[in-house]
Amino acid sequence: MGTLIKILVVxxxxxxxxKISMQLTNLGYEVTGILPRGEEAILHVADNKPDIVLLDINLKGKLDGIETATQLQQYGHIPVIYLTANSDDATFNKAKATRPYAFIAKPFKQLDLQRAIELTISRMAENEQSQPTEPKTEGEEQPFILSDRIFVRYKEKMIKIMLADILYIEADRNYSHVFTLNKDYLLSITLKSIEEKLNMQLFMRIHRSFLINIGQVDEVTENQVILAKKTIPLGTGMREQLMQRMQTL
Structure with a gap:
């Protein structure tokens, strides 16, 4: 099931x-908190890991934004977008050393925020994928595939689909249908390209047109697989391979 992208505002x-929280909500993102201090942000992230942190460089308190960003990384790699207001060169260079995903200069518009977040998601995917991006048709947007999730555009907003929540993926010529328990999504990417980018410990190609989540399999017959009451064809000779893979989970 697709979920909203979670963003912490510091x-x-x-x-x-x-105001930032309202803009993020209008864009279809979930705000996990609005915090005034870096110390509070670190405690928050320890319990509620967001997908992205919007972080003011010039925070008051014991920790400024740069020190906060440095300490946040002990909880895993969390993309940071800095919010800046007339920072001098020394501060900018110090902030740049923490490898933020973007800078937004205050004051900014909602469109600036939207673009910075979508560029951040794109960079997150690029950092995890060594394969070149598949060419896309003009006007179409490909999903961003990470090791444990996919970011896609759905009804004019970016959402995330956790790989563990996917039942199966079906080829549809140059597109792919991703099916979860409650929704399905049409992505402008081929099944072959998805297969090359996904964590294939979790997924398996069982038919020329179907890639399944092995952990979601409920039943296996001679020529079919059942996942959440959905029947998927099983290619010739694939049953034994599938059974072996299921035993390794």
């Missing part, structure tokens, strides 16, 4: 923080 001007 901003010591609460009026600005509230």
């Amino acid at each position: 901003e010591d001007e609460m009026i600005i923080g509230a």
